[in-house]
Amino acid sequence: MHVIIAGNSESEGQEAVRKIKEETLTGKVEFLYCDLASMKSIRQFVQQFRAKNCPLHVLVNNAGVMLVPERKTEDGFEEHFGLNYLGHFLLTNLLLDMLKQSGTHSHNARIITVSSATHYVGKLHLGDLQSRCSYSSHGAYAQSKLALVLFTYQLQHLLTANGSHVTANVVDPGVVNTELYKHVFWVVKMVKWMTAWLLFKTAEEGASTTIYAAVSPEVEGVGGCYLYNEERTKSAEVTYDEELQRRLWTESCKMVGISDESRRVP
Numbered sequence: 001m002h003v004i005i006a007g008n009s010e011s012e013g014q015e016a017v018r019k020i021k022e023e024t025l026t027g028k029v030e031f032l033y034c035d036l037a038s039m040k041s042i043r044q045f046v047q048q049f050r051a052k053n054c055p056l057h058v059l060v061n062n063a064g065v066m067l068v069p070e071r072k073t074e075d076g077f078e079e080h081f082g083l084n085y086l087g088h089f090l091l092t093n094l095l096l097d098m099l100k101q102s103g104t105h106s107h108n109a110r111i112i113t114v115s116s117a118t119h120y121v122g123k124l125h126l127g128d129l130q131s132r133c134s135y136s137s138h139g140a141y142a143q144s145k146l147a148l149v150l151f152t153y154q155l156q157h158l159l160t161a162n163g164s165h166v167t168a169n170v171v172d173p174g175v176v177n178t179e180l181y182k183h184v185f186w187v188v189k190m191v192k193w194m195t196a197w198l199l200f201k202t203a204e205e206g207a208s209t210t211i212y213a214a215v216s217p218e219v220e221g222v223g224g225c226y227l228y229n230e231e232r233t234k235s236a237e238v239t240y241d242e243e244l245q246r247r248l249w250t251e252s253c254k255m256v257g258i259s260d261e262s263r264r265v266p
C-alpha cells in the first residue's frame with residue numbers, strides 16, 4: 001500500500017509518517033495537508049492528490065471532533081456538522097471517480113467512514129442542520145455521526161445502482177482512549193483518567209474494525225454495513241429510512257455545492 005495521511009496538523013502528520021516508516025521500513029507513506037473544516041482546503045487536497053496519478057483503493061473517513069463549543073467552520077457551518085459530516089461528504093464525492101476507476105470486479109475499492117455508537121441517540125434536524133435554533137454540543141456531535149451512517153447507506157445505494165466496483169461501510173470503533181475527549185467536562189476527564197486502562201480500548205484496538213473494513217477479504221464486495229468489533233451490527237432504526245437518506249444527500253449536495261447525482265437514480 002502507498003498510504004497518504006491527510007490531516008490539518010503538519011507536525012502530527014509528519015510524526016505519524018516517521019513512525020510508520022521506522023516500523024515498516026517502507027517509504028510509501030506521506031502526509032498531505034487537508035483541513036476538513038474548509039471546503040477550499042478539501043478541494044486543494046483533492047487537486048494535489050489527483051496530480052499524483054495514483055489509484056485510490058481505500059478511503060478512510062476518520063477525522064472528527066467531539067463536544068467542541070458552539071462555533072463555525074470557515075464556510076459558516078456548525079463545526080461538528082461541517083467537519084465530521086460535510087467535510088467527509090465533499091471529500092468522498094470529489095474522490096468518487098478515482099475510486100470507481102481503481103475498483104475492479106474482484107477487488108472493489110472501499111470507502112470506510114468512522115461513525116460512533118453516539119449515533120443511536122442522535123436526531124437529524126433536517127430543517128436546522130446547523131443547530132441554529134438550539135445548540136447542544138452532545139446533540140450536534142450525535143447528529144453528525146448519525147448523518148455519516150445515513151450518508152454511507154445512500155452512497156452504497158448509488159454505487160450499486162451505477163454498477164460501480166466500490167463499496168461503502170460505516171464503522172463504530174467503540175470507546176477508545178484518544179484525544180477526542182479533550183473537550184469533555186473536567187469531572188469526566190478525571191473519571192476517564194482513572195478508568196481508561198480498564199474500560200477504554202487503546203488507539204490500536206480502536207483502529208482494528210476500520211482496518212478490518214479496509215483490507216479484510218471477508219469484506220470483499222460487501223457494502224452498506226455498520227460494523228462494530230469486526231462484525232455486522234444493526235444501526236439505529238432511523239438510519240434505514242431511505243427517504244431520509246435521500247433528503248439528507250440532496251441537502252448536503254446543495255450545502256457543499258456539488259451536483260446531485262441521486263436525482264438520476266430511481
Ligand SMILES: NC(=O)c1ccc[n+]([C@@H]2O[C@H](COP(=O)([O-])OP(=O)(O)OC[C@H]3O[C@@H](n4cnc5c(N)ncnc54)[C@H](O)[C@@H]3O)[C@@H](O)[C@H]2O)c1
Pocket residue numbers: 006007008009012034035036037062063064065066083114115116117172173174175176177178179180181
Ligand atoms: N475515541 C472514541 O471513543 C471514539 C468513539 C466513537 C467514535 N470515534 C470516532 O473516531 C474517529 C477518530 O477519533 P479519535 O478517537 O482517534 O480522536 P482524536 O482526537 O485522537 O483524532 C481525531 C483526528 O481527527 C483529526 N482532525 C481533527 N480536525 C480536523 C480537521 N479540521 N481536518 C482534518 N483532520 C482533523 C485530528 O488531527 C485527529 O487525527 C472520530 O471520527 C471519532 O468521532 C471515536
